[in-house]
Amino acid sequence: MSREARITLLVFVALVAGAVVAFGAPHVLSDYFVRIILLIALNAILVLALSLSNGFTGVFSLGHVGFIGAGAYISGILSIPVQQKMALLPHLPTFLHAFSLPFLPATLVAGLLTALLAVVVGYPLMRLSGYFVSVATMGFLIIVNVVLINASDFTRGARTFTGVPLETTLPWVMGWLAITLFVLARLVYSPFGRAMKAVRDDTIAASAVGIGVLRTRLIAFVIGAFFSGVGGSLYAHYLGSFSPNTFYFALTMSLITMLVLGGMGSLTGALVGVICVSLLSEVLRSVERGFTIGDFAVPALFGASQIVLGFIFILIMIFRPKGIMGDRELTFGLTQGSAKVNQTEERKR
Amino acid sequence: MTKLDYILQQIVNAVSLGSLYALVAVGLSIVFGVLKLTNFAHGDVMMVGAFGVALLVGIGVPFPVAVICGIAAAAIAGFLIERIAYRPIRDAPDVARLLTSLAVTYIIENVGILVFTSSPRNFPLPDILNTSWEVSNGAITFTSINLLTIALTFVSLLLLGWFITRTTTGLGMRAAAEDMSAAHLVGLNVNRLIIVAFIVASAYAGLAGILWAAQAGVVQPQMGFTPLLKAFVAAIIGGFGSIAGALVGGYILGALEIFIVAFLPSSVSSYRDAIVFAVLIAFLLVRPGGLLQPNREIKL
Numbered sequence: 001m002s003r004e005a006r007i008t009l010l011v012f013v014a015l016v017a018g019a020v021v022a023f024g025a026p027h028v029l030s031d032y033f034v035r036i037i038l039l040i041a042l043n044a045i046l047v048l049a050l051s052l053s054n055g056f057t058g059v060f061s062l063g064h065v066g067f068i069g070a071g072a073y074i075s076g077i078l079s080i081p082v083q084q085k086m087a088l089l090p091h092l093p094t095f096l097h098a099f100s101l102p103f104l105p106a107t108l109v110a111g112l113l114t115a116l117l118a119v120v121v122g123y124p125l126m127r128l129s130g131y132f133v134s135v136a137t138m139g140f141l142i143i144v145n146v147v148l149i150n151a152s153d154f155t156r157g158a159r160t161f162t163g164v165p166l167e168t169t170l171p172w173v174m175g176w177l178a179i180t181l182f183v184l185a186r187l188v189y190s191p192f193g194r195a196m197k198a199v200r201d202d203t204i205a206a207s208a209v210g211i212g213v214l215r216t217r218l219i220a221f222v223i224g225a226f227f228s229g230v231g232g233s234l235y236a237h238y239l240g241s242f243s244p245n246t247f248y249f250a251l252t253m254s255l256i257t258m259l260v261l262g263g264m265g266s267l268t269g270a271l272v273g274v275i276c277v278s279l280l281s282e283v284l285r286s287v288e289r290g291f292t293i294g295d296f297a298v299p300a301l302f303g304a305s306q307i308v309l310g311f312i313f314i315l316i317m318i319f320r321p322k323g324i325m326g327d328r329e330l331t332f333g334l335t336q337g338s339a340k341v342n343q344t345e346e347r348k349r
Numbered sequence: 350m351t352k353l354d355y356i357l358q359q360i361v362n363a364v365s366l367g368s369l370y371a372l373v374a375v376g377l378s379i380v381f382g383v384l385k386l387t388n389f390a391h392g393d394v395m396m397v398g399a400f401g402v403a404l405l406v407g408i409g410v411p412f413p414v415a416v417i418c419g420i421a422a423a424a425i426a427g428f429l430i431e432r433i434a435y436r437p438i439r440d441a442p443d444v445a446r447l448l449t450s451l452a453v454t455y456i457i458e459n460v461g462i463l464v465f466t467s468s469p470r471n472f473p474l475p476d477i478l479n480t481s482w483e484v485s486n487g488a489i490t491f492t493s494i495n496l497l498t499i500a501l502t503f504v505s506l507l508l509l510g511w512f513i514t515r516t517t518t519g520l521g522m523r524a525a526a527e528d529m530s531a532a533h534l535v536g537l538n539v540n541r542l543i544i545v546a547f548i549v550a551s552a553y554a555g556l557a558g559i560l561w562a563a564q565a566g567v568v569q570p571q572m573g574f575t576p577l578l579k580a581f582v583a584a585i586i587g588g589f590g591s592i593a594g595a596l597v598g599g600y601i602l603g604a605l606e607i608f609i610v611a612f613l614p615s616s617v618s619s620y621r622d623a624i625v626f627a628v629l630i631a632f633l634l635v636r637p638g639g640l641l642q643p644n645r646e647i648k649l
Contacts, residue, residue: 060444124634131387131443135585136633139626142578146623253455260448303459310456317449318437 011185015178022174034170036282041173042234044274045180047258048267049227054256055264056188057220058200059126062252063137066144067114067225069247071232073148073155075110076164079103079237084163091153103167107176107233114229118222126217129203141252148244155244162241168234176234180227184267187223196220197265254281257313262323269325276324277309284308354488359611360604365495367603368502369561373580374587374595375506376553382526382590383546385443387581389450390430392573393457394551395558398423399472399568400465402559406473420555426457427551428544436540454574461570469567478563498560505556506596512549513592522546526590579606582629588639597640 018041026034046068053059078101080088085097101109125136149158156162187193198206199216207213236242254277262273284305316323373391380388401419406412434453438446474494481492513519525532525542533539561576562568579602580595587598606625610618632639 060447125630128633128637131447132633132637134444134447135387135581136630139629139633142626143623146620146626150619150623253451256448256451303462306459307456307463310452310459313452314434314449314456317441317445317452321438321441321445 008186011182014181018174018178022171025170036278038168038170038173038238040275040278041170041177042168042231042238043255043258043278044271045173045177045227045231045234047255047262047270047274048177048180048184049224049231050255050259051264051267051270052184052187052196052220052224052227053217054259055266055270056193056196056200057217058129059217059221060130060134061137061221061224062134062256063121063140063144064224064228065247065249065252065255066137066141067118067228068232068235068251069144069148069244070117071110071114071229072236072242072247073161073232074113074229075106075233076161076236077154078109079106079165080163081165088163089154089156103165103172103237107230107237110233111226111230114232115222115226118225119218122218122221122225126214126221141248145244145248148247158244160241160243164236164240166237166240168238173234173238176230180230181267183223183227188267192216192219200265254309257309260313260323261316263325263327264323265327266323266325266329268330269323269328272324272330280312281305281309351488354485355611357485358489359607361489361491361495362611363604363607364600365491365498365564365603366607367600368499369557369564369576369599370580370583370602371596371599372502372505372553372557372560373576374583374599375509375592376550376557377577377580377584378587378590378592378595379522379546379550379553381584382592383522383529383543384435384439385590386435386446387450388435388550389447389577390434390453390457391550391554391580392575392577393454393461394423394426394430394554395561395573395576396457396461396568396570397426398555398558399562399572400461401555403470403472403562403568412473412475416559419559420552423555423558424548424552427547427554430457430551431544431547436543458570458574465570467570469569472562472566472568474563474566494560494563498564501556501560505553509549509553509592518542518545579625582625584639585629585632585637586639588641591639591641594639594641601640 021037025037029037046064049067050061050064053061053064077089077092077096080100082097082100085092085100121140125133125140128136148155151157152159188196195206195211195216198209198211199213203213206216232247239246258273258277259270260273261277262271263269288303288305373395376394377388377391380386380391398419401422402412402415405415405418410418430453434449435446438449441449478493478497481490482496483490513523521532521537521542522545524535524537525539525546529539532542557576558573562572565572580599583598583602584590584595585598586601587594587596602625605628606621609621609624
């Protein structure tokens with residue numbers, strides 16, 4: 001079996017497993033656990049979208065949450081029912097008042113518009129590298145936040161944006177996660193994927209062998225932004241109401257923690273990171289609310305979970321800077337052959 | 350009120366705000382110069398200084414003593430941050446260090462929320478600093494704290510100038526900023542120099558935090574975030590790592606912000622922060638070395 005065929009098989013197995021979870025879980029598990037699985041899958045889409053530029057291309061973006069926010073608001077504006085739109089957003093341009101899109105088209109439009117935004121933003125920014133691109137994309141995130149707060153005709157300003165139909169269910173999220181995983185797996189383990197890694201590992205050598213550095217970075221950035229926009233739309237239809245600060249530094253920090261903890265150069269690593277951090281913060285959050293063991297009552301400590309996460313992040317940075325998985329993929333032995341190829345490549349480095 | 354008075358008033362505001370930005374930016378630049386690290390936790394050290402003053406005045410310590418203790422608390426906080434979080438990852442890639450400092454910010458902010466809750470508290474400014482002054486029949490007004498901010502900025506920067514050009518430690522810091530390994534080779538104790546840099550920078554952060562809180566009138570755990578981002582822009586405009594650049598950048602940014610609000614229509618001026626960060630991106634693209642270091646090689 002060729003390497004590509006193995007990866008396709010692996011993704012196929014993952015898809016079947018995802019489908020089983022998506023349609024089986026609500027019958028077996030309580031609502032609470034279904035909600036956790038949904039959030040993990042949703043975060044997985046967002047982190048995978050982030051991994052494309054941050055992990056595989058080496059362009060460490062701190063601005064992807066800006067795309068998530070853009071996707072959420074675009075999809076929200078498009079899909080609020082017509083009769084509510086007049087009341088909630090009276091100053092919208094009239095052509096936007098006239099219709100409301102169902103969930104799937106709204107998500108697609110949100111993804112595409114976000115990708116378009118990424119082309120405009122990325123074209124100048126992808127010339128920068130390393131530290132500078134992080135700072136510039138952070139600037140982009142702040143600009144998005146300011147625009148969301150001030151463009152109150154479209155976004156209700158700093159007030160809560162509400163009225164978005166609650167349509168994000170587990171099968172929807174699992175479906176989009178499957179698509180994201182499939183597209184990214186095909187992309188990352190293709191000639192283009194090798195170009196991305198070449199750009200990441202040695203920019204000058206990559207351009208010396210004829211890889212267009214700007215083009216490669218831009219494509220990765222735009223595809224990542226598309227899935228960020230899609231994830232934003234799913235997030236919007238999951239929350240129903242949100243505000244510009246939902247999509248700001250706190251979300252950035254938690255997504256980056258997941259990505260870095262899992263391993264930036266690995267798709268399955270990203271998934272491992274998402275699952276670890278999500279479960280950990282769920283546990284910490286229940287501890288935070290305070291609990292009692294026998295007669296001993298532990299009081300509520302709000303913010304404690306964030307502190308613990310911050311410390312874990314620093315410890316990873318110190319002791320395992322490449323994350324749990326590093327650049328390796330978790331293969332469950334299914335792609336044993338290609339894993340070996342990877343190892344020899346590793347050794348050559 | 351004449352047009353000239355209005356312009357003069359805006360200049361007073363711009364210098365006052367610019368001084369604050371310059372103070373924060375200088376601290377950022379000291380650390381960046383020596384360690385090539387963007388210290389996001391600088392804003393939280395500001396918060397430590399301001400809360401220190403608020404708490405000490407609250408238990409009856411006289412204001413000037415409380416200010417000195419607040420600055421000392423900030424310096425200690427900076428020392429601890431360097432020792433615990435930054436030293437183990439000193440040789441890590443730039444992005445890893447950037448992320449670590451973001452994580453430190455996150456931790457300190459949440460500790461602040463845990464201890465003080467996130468609701469703002471009054472900053473106990475003595476009445477003598479709260480008086481306002483009027484010039485030209487009340488057309489131009491400013492408060493004592495505006496004046497004090499400007500004065501303290503100048504005095505502390507003169508002190509810093511003396512420190513880095515006239516003392517052995519200061520010269521050593523500049524040597525380490527120029528080339529860390531060469532400084533190590535000629536026998537300088539680089540670890541000690543970095544500690545000194547952090548303590549000096551954090552003392553600046555403490556002072557800036559106290560002045561910021563005094564002007565705003567409130568303290569809260571997240572108070573350091575906005576000035577930090579602004580000072581960051583200021584430092585990049587001026588030339589990151591250069592103390593003179595931080596100063597120039599701080600005043601340019603202060604002027605830019607005040608003039609955007611004063612002279613542009615309100616439909617544009619509410620986008621002030623977006624304009625400021627667009628300027629930041631423009632500088633990173635066109636002149637990443639900042640105004641004062643146009644020829645600096647940028648390592649990609």
